Amino acid sequence: MPFPFTLNILSGPNKLQxxxxxxxxxxxRKRIFATSPRPIGLASGETMRPIYKGLILRLQKWPREDxxxxxxxxxSFNLDEYVGLAKSDKRSFSDFMFCSLGxxxxxxxxxxxxxxxxxxxxxxEAIRYSEEISRFGGIGIQLLGIGLNGHIGFxxxxxxxxxxxxEVFLSEATRKQNxxxxxxxxxxxxxxxxxxxxxxxxxxxxxHLIVSGSRKARILASLIHSECxxxxxxxxxxxxxxxxxxxxxxxxxxxxxxx
Ligand code: GLP
Numbered sequence: 001m002p003f004p005f006t007l008n009i010l011s012g013p014n015k016l017q018x019x020x021x022x023x024x025x026x027x028x029r030k031r032i033f034a035t036s037p038r039p040i041g042l043a044s045g046e047t048m049r050p051i052y053k054g055l056i057l058r059l060q061k062w063p064r065e066d067x068x069x070x071x072x073x074x075x076s077f078n079l080d081e082y083v084g085l086a087k088s089d090k091r092s093f094s095d096f097m098f099c100s101l102g103x104x105x106x107x108x109x110x111x112x113x114x115x116x117x118x119x120x121x122x123x124x125e126a127i128r129y130s131e132e133i134s135r136f137g138g139i140g141i142q143l144l145g146i147g148l149n150g151h152i153g154f155x156x157x158x159x160x161x162x163x164x165x166x167e168v169f170l171s172e173a174t175r176k177q178n179x180x181x182x183x184x185x186x187x188x189x190x191x192x193x194x195x196x197x198x199x200x201x202x203x204x205x206x207x208h209l210i211v212s213g214s215r216k217a218r219i220l221a222s223l224i225h226s227e228c229x230x231x232x233x234x235x236x237x238x239x240x241x242x243x244x245x246x247x248x249x250x251x252x253x254x255x256x257x258x259x
Pocket of ligand 1: 044
């Protein structure tokens with residue numbers, strides 16, 4: 001089987017961020033001239049933090065008119081949100097996105113969408129969120145990080161490729177991984193989240209998976225060498241025709257590449 005991803009391995013995290021941003025910036029430039037571009041799919045997490053920082057610096061150098069076109073036409077949908085946290089909660093993904101992109105770019109709340117984690121009925125909210133994305137034609141370019149257990153968004157293993165946007169329980173591994181924002185106490189991390197499913201992710205036009213740092217080396221090697229399986233949700237990305245994998249040397253240490 002031909003290797004299913006376009007592979008970009010860079011020598012360090014900074015090179016990785018800049019190389020990815022070259023591609024993303026190019027796609028945003030095209031977006032300002034497109035008639036009705038599909039929404040942008042965004043991810044949260046530590047991998048994305050320096051990328052959004054770098055993106056803001058680049059966009060500040062754009063000609064005013066182009067920047068205004070991008071800003072006024074911006075429409076993005078994030079992958080996931082914790083259930084039970086208010087939008088303004090510093091630990092929520094909504095607040096992370098507001099601080100990373102919403103505030104610096106001056107976006108209106110309806111331009112930077114996330115599932116509402118403080119809603120009364122998360123299952124209903126998941127359906128609403130997925131329908132809202134469909135109303136705009138599905139995601140165009142989708143940015144992704146990967147969890148240490150191979151989750152994408154919060155699609156925890158086991159997860160099939162047809163799982164759609166829904167409320168999920170978070171695994172112990174994920175609550176541990178994300179406890180840095182919860183006083184390093186996994187028990188303080190919410191037990192549930194709303195996440196786009198593999199279905200909505202795989203329906204996007206183009207996917208960019210960004211993997212950085214040695215702690216991701218084991219899961220990246222598993223992903224590259226694995227068959228598609230429910231036990232490694234990210235492996236379903238191999239069924240998509242346009243996946244770009246961006247990794248630094250640290251994350252790629254355990255990958256064996258045979259030409
Ligand atoms: C988190 C989020 C994902 C994110 C992934 C990687 O739990 N649900 O959307 O991409 O796990 O996170 P990080 O970049 O912090 O390693």
